[in-house]
Amino acid sequence: MTEFSKRVYDVVKGIPRGSVMSYGRVAALAGNPRAARGVGFALHHNPYPGIVPCHRVVFRDGSICTGYAFGGPEVQRRLLEDEGVEFLPDGRVDMSSCGV
Secondary structure, eight states: OOHHHHHHHHHHHTSOTTOBEEHHHHHHHTTOTTOHHHHHHHHHTOSOTTTSOGGGEEOTTSOOOTTOTTTOHHHHHHHHHHTTOOBOTTSOBOHHHHBO
16 A cells, blocks of 8 residues: 555545545645545555545545446445435535535
8 A cells, every 4th residue: 555545545534424525635635636546546445445435535526436446326426415415416416515
């Protein structure tokens, strides 16, 4: 596991229940603002499911990842809805109310 991945997991563990953060914001907080794809790679290989809530990371426009590694986008959406995350009519997360 890389140092960047460790920092990504620490940032994602800090996202509160009912909130989401974009890949780019996670990358910036983990120390590499140009590494949004690296965040996706790290989360795809999350060795701590249930501890690192990778379902709380979405694209900057609120879209959820079609390649969500732990069951697909339907599972990610259900997990977010169960936490009270609000979605827009077009299926994107309402970043204005749930983004951190």
